């Protein structure tokens with residue numbers, strides 16, 4: 001007993017220190033680091049579960065320090081090896097969180113869903129609720145707002161602590177806003193904000209404020225939204241949390257521009273672009289770039305406007321790619337879950353089949369007809385599950401390749417198809433062309449006639465464009481209001497004729513059919529392999545430059561990209577050409 005006592009005292013000190021470190025890990029970094037150093041020194045005295053707990057805390061520390069890869073590796077090993085349910089649950093959620101930061105979306109969802117399977121075994125309500133918060137936040141980030149809402153509501157109905165209630169409110173408001181039905185009353189939202197502030201949860205309080213401000217702005221109360229966001233901006237800046245700072249500044253930039261305060265709008269937008277550690281495809285960056293483009297345009301500085309437009313278009317494309325990647329990861333994870341369930345069904349059927357076979361062997365003659373019928377039913381069910389699996393796979397592949405609004409090839413698939421066609425064209429020495437269409441003043445259509453009308457226009461453009469594609473051509477939607485066509489066996493002259501037909505067909509789309517009086521038109525850029533070679537990137541860059549030329553030249557027209565030495569091609573009405581000397585940079589100077 002006398003020998004055991006010191007180690008028992010140490011063991012309890014160790015476990016007490018572990019709990020103290022856990023409690024301050026997100027609120028007091030210095031105390032957290034200090035506790036971890038002490039725990040490391042005492043590690044020799046800890047038991048296996050305590051050592052695993054320490055390992056988990058060290059992984060949190062790595063995340064705080066930005067060492068994502070190392071934390072990801074050791075947390076995923078821990079998830080596979082540790083048996084204790086709470087530590088397994090927490091390490092799985094940690095992997096899911098880190099993977100969202102490192103953009104390994106499929107990996108993140110796989111760990112999230114595996115960790116959530118353990119939820120019912122977690123008896124500590126706080127830890128169980130921590131998982132609901134992570135799940136809700138991640139599903140919102142993946143654009144799966146219905147799931148985000150489901151997790152927030154599950155948590156709220158499970159008697160959460162005040163702190164977890166604040167987190168759940170934040171997830172819930174963001175999800176409702178994402179689903180487009182934030183119907184909460186103002187006092188209710190303000191109560192949630194106050195509750196988060198009381199808990200010292202500044203990030204969540206301000207995230208909810210942002211949702212409320214966006215709702216006001218959407219209802220025309222732009223000044224009220226600005227005042228609300230500006231009042232909290234210093235507190236948001238003090239958190240050092242790039243994502244929220246970017247969101248506040250980008251909203252302020254957009255709303256200030258709406259009121260015509262270009263200078264203030266520009267100041268906020270520049271601040272967003274200067275934030276460190278921000279993805280170019282993040283929504284705040286796309287919004288900020290758009291504001292900068294509009295400000296330059298408003299100043300009449302065409303050169304700067306073109307440059308800003310290019311940066312905006314790049315950011316917008318990166319964002320669309322990102323959204324698609326998240327959506328694809330989500331579909332893939334659903335497919336994996338469905339496959340897992342199917343495998344279980346298959347195994348069950350196979351077991352049943354085996355049992356029946358044994359019974360058949362025993363009973364031989366008796367009931368043979370009934371057994372054969374049963375075997376037939378089971379064999380068909382095996383066939384059915386196999387067929388369903390294949391069909392689901394086909395559907396998923398199609399989903400990953402198609403733009404869901406227009407049914408055209410999406411950006412990634414368009415590129416893959418075009419690259420294959422370009423390789424063939426090079427091999428066979430055949431010409432090929434590429435057209436790039438960007439709808440004109442499309443934002444006005446959205447703003448004045450509604451997003452649903454904007455969607456209707458995009459579908460109409462796809463419909464009329466398809467009519468002019470020949471068998472073998474590839475037609476894709478490669479950005480929000482940007483379309484592209486790869487024309488096989490087609491040189492610049494023919495490509496321009498097809499482009500002109502498509503432009504005309506787009507220009508006669510009658511928006512009044514969907515209640516919108518605004519005209520629809522597109523600016524087009526044409527390139528051909530005979531001028532720009534067979535590299536996809538180069539062709540798109542040249543088509544882009546020609547398309548910008550059409551924009552600058554007054555829109556609703558087509559422009560070609562060609563070398564100065566190329567044989568002159570008859571120039572139809574509304575066609576402008578971009579010589580090599582007028583490549584993007586030089587062109588912007590013109």
Ligand SMILES: Nc1nc2c(ncn2[C@@H]2O[C@H](COP(=O)(O)OP(=O)(O)OP(=O)(O)O)[C@@H](O)[C@H]2O)c(=O)[nH]1
Nearest residue numbers: 438439440441442443444446451452454455480481
């Ligand atoms: N309805 C709808 N709008 C979209 C979609 N994707 C992008 N947009 C919108 O397309 C608009 C593009 O606007 P801008 O880039 O300013 O371009 P624009 O108004 O066409 O102006 P110019 O290109 O300069 O002629 C933005 O308002 C986007 O929100 C979509 O899938 N549906």
